[in-house]
Amino acid sequence: MQLNPYGEYAVLLASSLANHWPSDRDGIEERTREVGMSMPFPRLPDDHAQVRSVIDDWLAVVDAPSDLERAQLLNTQLASAAAYPRLVDHDNEGWHLHYRDDGQSMPQVLRSVICTGTALHLTTRGMHRLHRCEASPCTNVVVDVTRNGRQRYCSVRCANRAAVRRHRARA
Template sequence: MQLNPYGEDAVNLAADLANRRPQSASELADRCRAAGLEPERPATADDLDHAQAALNTWEKIVNAVGEQERADLLNRMLAEAAAYPRLICHPGTGWHLHYRDAEQPLGAVLFTLLAVGTALHLAGRGMHRLRRCEVTECDNAFADTSRTGRQRYCSQRCANRDAVRRHRARTAVT
């Protein structure tokens, strides 16, 4: 696994997978690789099922109302994913921490990665930095990684779409 630090990369991977769910184990593995997470063994249908369950749990955290509910849900996910941190050295990447047991299948790795990464992201940047896009017809989840912590849209495309809508509404009135 080459995602280090866990926070931003892991929470962005969670959002990507949640917004466009993988349809097969091979797609799951390919998308993990593209994000920098190299599976230690071939992905299986069980990995896909475990990943889908992890994403369902993660989306409940995204949809939580209030910081305490979000923290409670995330703490349950962390408890299920609990393993002591380990120093690991991969060839070419150097020493870093793994927050999971060794030799885990991809689905279990993702569950832990999403839990720890989301916890680090929220604790480090703020509990409000995980949400849904504000464009009405978009339901994408995203991690607010902006400098100011005021990101409202999942993408520049949605931000532009909403700006055009607001502009047209203003000009139609006058």
């Protein structure tokens, strides 16, 4: 039973878009499919730019200097994006909760899903589990979904690079 379908996949989608921005709207939609979103999105001319704005707003949450500021930014975004939770059954997915209104555009849906997912991720896993990669000069977003909650790097490559730098600094 999956009680929190928004948390992990929504935050991983946001970090994927932030770390590797697609060149067009179809690339964004492809990423939504990769994480399991099956709903169709109406095609609007400014979808690509509007989703970029959603991701930029989300990055402000990632980069917030304190838990309190992170919560305040996220609460502001939630207030502008999320609707009351509602039970839905579509696309043979079974009954589940949506935190958005029906008939919204791609940017509106992604803002709602990403904000709600981020709030669930941070409150269930910990406010420290969303940050930038610690391997300079990398600036990728790290969504920590590890068991121990100590993920510092966005990839094995960055972790190895940091380890080599520490080793060379000691030598």
